[in-house]
Amino acid sequence: MNFYIMTLFPDMVMGGLSTSITGRAMEKGLISVEAVNIRDYAGNKHNSVDDYPYGGGAGMVMQAPPVWDCYEDVCTRLGKRPRVLYMTPQGQVFNQSIARELAKEEDLVFLCGHYEGIDERALEAICTDYLSIGDYVLTGGELPAMVMIDCISRLVPGVLNNQVSADIESFHDNLLEYPQYTRPEEFRGMKVPEVLLSGHHKKIEEWRRKESIKRTLKRRPDLLADANLDKKERMFLEELLAISESL
Numbered sequence: 505m506n507f508y509i510m511t512l513f514p515d516m517v518m519g520g521l522s523t524s525i526t527g528r529a530m531e532k533g534l535i536s537v538e539a540v541n542i543r544d545y546a547g548n549k550h551n552s553v554d555d556y557p558y559g560g561g562a563g564m565v566m567q568a569p570p571v572w573d574c575y576e577d578v579c580t581r582l583g584k585r586p587r588v589l590y591m592t593p594q595g596q597v598f599n600q601s602i603a604r605e606l607a608k609e610e611d612l613v614f615l616c617g618h619y620e621g622i623d624e625r626a627l628e629a630i631c632t633d634y635l636s637i638g639d640y641v642l643t644g645g646e647l648p649a650m651v652m653i654d655c656i657s658r659l660v661p662g663v664l665n666n667q668v669s670a671d672i673e674s675f676h677d678n679l680l681e682y683p684q685y686t687r688p689e690e691f692r693g694m695k696v697p698e699v700l701l702s703g704h705h706k707k708i709e710e711w712r713r714k715e716s717i718k719r720t721l722k723r724r725p726d727l728l729a730d731a732n733l734d735k736k737e738r739m740f741l742e743e744l745l746a747i748s749e750s751l
């Protein structure tokens with residue numbers, strides 16, 4: 505899977521993504537990450553890529569020509585026109601199911617804006633998706649691009665050492681993950697739940713599903729509307745709801 509990040513701050517994204525699991529995935533050739541510097545397409549001797557907004561107002565706007573030329577260069581090199589994701593707080597809020605869908609692509613371009621944004625004509629010409637990482641405003645699209653690339657990369661086969669963990673993690677079946685424990689067996693008087701020491705795989709599986717349901721109800725009840733539960737699990741949820749209503 506190949507990621508192209510159109511940015512004014514290539515060191516920022518390469519520094520972050522070359523570290524830890526994504527860095528190892530790059531070394532193994534499972535993913536590639538290329539930061540393309542929009543400033544290289546400035547086309548003027550001052551290398552400037554922004555200007556005052558027409559109609560007045562605060563801040564500067566990134567100009568359309570360098571953004572367009574930068575994208576055209578990526579497309580010419582690739583011999584195709586990949587999806588372009590514009591990082592913006594005005595976009596659809598990124599989540600695990602969007603990550604799963606994007607992980608099916610071979611190439612993805614992330615467009616990172618700065619200042620007061622990018623000239624609308626460049627966005628109209630090249631962007632296929634408008635994505636946000638949440639309802640708050642950052643100084644630029646680099647951190648959102650890094651968040652999304654991290655999340656999509658771990659879905660690429662081979663990137664996680666233990667691929668099953670991508671399948672049973674939080675948001676699988678729209679539930680949060682169950683609690684995890686490791687040694688020691690007792691910590692400050694708190695014991696590891698007995699069932700986890702039993703070696704009884706079916707019972708452990710059942711306990712974990714129930715804990716996932718309990719935890720989702722407590723922390724993210726909004727997820728339960730779309731949770732994938734069987735009949736027995738639905739009954740368990742009904743019981744939990746009945747108890748919480750009687751309290």
Ligand code: ADE
Pocket residue numbers: 591592593635636637638639640641642643644645648
């Ligand atoms: N750029 C600035 N804020 C952002 C956000 N919340 N998500 C995506 N891109 C952004």
